[in-house]
Amino acid sequence: MTNNNYEYKNLDDTPSQPIESMNLHSILDNSFEIDANTPLLDPTNDNQQSPYEEVAVNVSNHDDPTVLCLTFRSVFIGILLIFVKAFTDQLFALRTLPLSLDIGIIMLLSSMMGKFLEKILPEKLFNMTVNPKPFSVKEHTLAVIMVMSADGGSSLITAIGVQRFYYNYYLHHFNAIIFLITFQLFALSIAGILKRYLVWPGAMIWPKTLMTCCVIRTLHHEDETELNQSRWTMSRFKFFWLMLLFQFLWYWFPGYIFPLLASFSFVCMIAPNNIIFSQVTGANGLGIGALQFDWNAWVSFLDSPIFVPFWAHVNIFVGFVLAIWIVIPILYYTNTWESQKMPIISNRVFDIDGYYYDTNKVLDNNSRLNETAYNAYGSEIRLPFGMTVIFGFTMAGFSAAIVHTILYHGKSCIEQFRLSLVDQKNDVHARLMSHYAEVPEFWYYILFVVSLILSTINGYHTGLLSGHVLLITMILNIIFVVPIAIITATTGFPIGATMLSYVIGSLVLVGNPVSFTIYEFYSVACQSKILIFLILLKTAHYMKIPPRISFPFLILCPIIASIVSYITAIYLFNHIPNICTRQNPQWRCLATETSYSLSIIWAVVGIVRLFGPKSMYSSLMYGLIIGPILPIISWFLCKKLPHIKWLVLINFPIILLAAHAIPTAPAAEYPSWFLVGFIFNYVIYRHAHGWWKKYAYVFSAAMSCGVAVCGILITFALQNNHISFPQWWGTKDVCPLAGANYSGLIPTYRDL
Numbered sequence: 001m002t003n004n005n006y007e008y009k010n011l012d013d014t015p016s017q018p019i020e021s022m023n024l025h026s027i028l029d030n031s032f033e034i035d036a037n038t039p040l041l042d043p044t045n046d047n048q049q050s051p052y053e054e055v056a057v058n059v060s061n062h063d064d065p066t067v068l069c070l071t072f073r074s075v076f077i078g079i080l081l082i083f084v085k086a087f088t089d090q091l092f093a094l095r096t097l098p099l100s101l102d103i104g105i106i107m108l109l110s111s112m113m114g115k116f117l118e119k120i121l122p123e124k125l126f127n128m129t130v131n132p133k134p135f136s137v138k139e140h141t142l143a144v145i146m147v148m149s150a151d152g153g154s155s156l157i158t159a160i161g162v163q164r165f166y167y168n169y170y171l172h173h174f175n176a177i178i179f180l181i182t183f184q185l186f187a188l189s190i191a192g193i194l195k196r197y198l199v200w201p202g203a204m205i206w207p208k209t210l211m212t213c214c215v216i217r218t219l220h221h222e223d224e225t226e227l228n229q230s231r232w233t234m235s236r237f238k239f240f241w242l243m244l245l246f247q248f249l250w251y252w253f254p255g256y257i258f259p260l261l262a263s264f265s266f267v268c269m270i271a272p273n274n275i276i277f278s279q280v281t282g283a284n285g286l287g288i289g290a291l292q293f294d295w296n297a298w299v300s301f302l303d304s305p306i307f308v309p310f311w312a313h314v315n316i317f318v319g320f321v322l323a324i325w326i327v328i329p330i331l332y333y334t335n336t337w338e339s340q341k342m343p344i345i346s347n348r349v350f351d352i353d354g355y356y357y358d359t360n361k362v363l364d365n366n367s368r369l370n371e372t373a374y375n376a377y378g379s380e381i382r383l384p385f386g387m388t389v390i391f392g393f394t395m396a397g398f399s400a401a402i403v404h405t406i407l408y409h410g411k412s413c414i415e416q417f418r419l420s421l422v423d424q425k426n427d428v429h430a431r432l433m434s435h436y437a438e439v440p441e442f443w444y445y446i447l448f449v450v451s452l453i454l455s456t457i458n459g460y461h462t463g464l465l466s467g468h469v470l471l472i473t474m475i476l477n478i479i480f481v482v483p484i485a486i487i488t489a490t491t492g493f494p495i496g497a498t499m500l501s502y503v504i505g506s507l508v509l510v511g512n513p514v515s516f517t518i519y520e521f522y523s524v525a526c527q528s529k530i531l532i533f534l535i536l537l538k539t540a541h542y543m544k545i546p547p548r549i550s551f552p553f554l555i556l557c558p559i560i561a562s563i564v565s566y567i568t569a570i571y572l573f574n575h576i577p578n579i580c581t582r583q584n585p586q587w588r589c590l591a592t593e594t595s596y597s598l599s600i601i602w603a604v605v606g607i608v609r610l611f612g613p614k615s616m617y618s619s620l621m622y623g624l625i626i627g628p629i630l631p632i633i634s635w636f637l638c639k640k641l642p643h644i645k646w647l648v649l650i651n652f653p654i655i656l657l658a659a660h661a662i663p664t665a666p667a668a669e670y671p672s673w674f675l676v677g678f679i680f681n682y683v684i685y686r687h688a689h690g691w692w693k694k695y696a697y698v699f700s701a702a703m704s705c706g707v708a709v710c711g712i713l714i715t716f717a718l719q720n721n722h723i724s725f726p727q728w729w730g731t732k733d734v735c736p737l738a739g740a741n742y743s744g745l746i747p748t749y750r751d752l
Helices: 053-058 072-093 103-120 137-148 155-167 173-193 207-219 236-250 252-257 259-263 275-281 295-302 310-333 336-341 371-378 385-418 428-433 441-462 467-491 498-509 513-542 547-575 590-605 607-611 618-640 645-649 652-657 669-687 689-721
Strands: none
Touching: 053 207, 053 689, 072 103, 072 137, 072 547, 103 137, 103 207, 103 689, 137 207, 137 513, 137 547, 155 173, 155 513, 155 547, 155 590, 173 441, 173 467, 173 513, 173 547, 207 236, 207 513, 207 689, 236 252, 236 689, 252 259, 252 295, 252 689, 259 295, 295 669, 295 689, 310 336, 310 385, 310 645, 310 652, 310 669, 336 385, 385 467, 385 498, 385 618, 385 652, 428 513, 441 467, 467 498, 467 513, 467 652, 498 513, 498 590, 498 607, 513 547, 513 590, 590 607, 607 618, 618 645, 618 652, 669 689
16 A cells, blocks of 8 residues: 555645744744734645644654555554553553553554564565565554554453452453443544544644654654754754663662652651641642652653643642642641541541541442441541542532633634634644545444444443433533543643543442443543544644554554453453452552442442532532633633733633642642753743754653663562562651641551
8 A cells, every 4th residue: 555545736845844944833832822813824835834843843744645654564563562562551450560561662662673574574475565664654653553542441440340349240251342342432433523623723732642753753763854953963863762771770769779769758857757747748748848859750640741831830830739738738727627537638538537438338238338337337428638629629620621612712613613624724734634535524423323332232231331321421521521632732731520520420320339330431431542542643643644544443453452451351350369459469459449439439429428518528519610710700801901911821720620630649749740841841941942842852752761661670570579679768758647647647447
């Protein structure tokens, strides 16, 4: 397939215009959004660049339609690595110390495999070309897209684990496979339907995809010439490998030798026995004065700070300070909601006296709530205090995001509904992609309908989820994903509508925790999977992968990965003694534990008991009213005071949703993350701009790859063989009281 479904439309093969000579805008200062008079690209000139500098320096503005994409090599590498990634990810997802083959490792492995096959394969085999030398950028990209489509599919395994080990419910293998397949098809169909709004427009940058494009092009030594006019002479390729080596060597310290570097509480060390001091300054408390010296700690929950523009960094840090360093301590130390019986930050559920809530004492034999036992044991469940405050911010933030999307992006979304890919006149990449045959939108609608029919039949057969609940869930997924995706695509900051999805699920499925686990799979997990597909579609868009080539693999590959993950998990469930229990500390299945707790909170107890009029937490629901008002105020001020340029940079959804990753992420991550973003996207961007353009995204990718390589080595070679580094001061928690309550007690289960 040599023309890749390409339609020639007067392409100009002249060299790309040097980036240095162009007047580019940048998402880092949001100037493109501020300047409404930015000229459109000349549709007759193929030498134009993206108006966003980050895109211009990392994505080629030229396409060679003769470069092969769909080859034996790309398919072989993609399929082989899918099996490897799905098996490895699922194997370690159930372990207490999880590990994943991230995109950095996949890009490196696929590159090495491609070069290896280029050298050893014959040119032809059985009259079929299997080795069209050399291994191309498009082959590499297609293989990476195939493998990364496997991400996000193990959520059903978590649900199955909850059902098996906590509710004694065993889902039939056939039904589980149908759930997995329909989940993938639902996510892809919704991503495809939203493609014209969230992928085609140039303003939908998806900063995370730029790292992928940058690394793949760097590994192929592509287009270095347009960056060589910089006074920084080292090639991106050499810089990438040097930084990878540096991070590989450094990660031995926070990852194995000196774990304290991942959460260093300098201030807490002054008075580690002072309870309030520990709660406020500890890395596992509020994190004031705590720093992290570990790249993996920075990117584990918030992604790379280099991807996020500085104006978004400021909004995020303001939101973090407001929620974590102002509101939480004020409420906690005034004993609001009897909060001082609990730690200031925790992810556990408590009873009225501050003990861990023992859910086994309030469930009947069918895993339903026993009202008599519930009233006898303790009819008032206490949510983790920090999480409760963040829940209020999240409710306000997501409702604000919907209004913000309507006010700031509603008009463009309506216009986008009428436009085709070729009409994206302000984006050179959309114009180049318009030469390829697009996937008809009705194909995605067919996928959606097929998925709905299959999942409805399957849900009816198992009695777990009815068709109308599934349809409502998918419609809500579309509504929720649009504002989430717009914020993520323009800022690089990952957020979710998790809490709101749980609220709706609690209203529909209260008293049915087993069904709730499937609902969680089709709602929360499906939204995350939709975002993964959107990122992959944007990657294909940037790298000029023909849509009709990537489409079948985006269907096939996730299904293969899901089945491999399922078989792996079932084997482990049946053969590892005491798996997913506290009796086996190596195989705790932490995601399963968390999902079980959520099913208790939202499905057994339910939202009415938690946030109803008689609940102490009822005031948090006012966030749904306050949230939409704030973006209206900022939008009105922008219209009335256009001369105040910084007003347009205020983003209330980001401010309110900034702390959403806590308590899963330690509070100490935010200050360190912001500091790195400030250094790269403010100081270096403004004072060493040439270095930033050439190396910033390469640096981020190299750091992540170095961590991944070293992490895999530590896990397989040392931790799996129970080889621990000798205990010393650097392996201990220097602030243990950060997890204590106001009285200095570490919570435990009640002794009955």
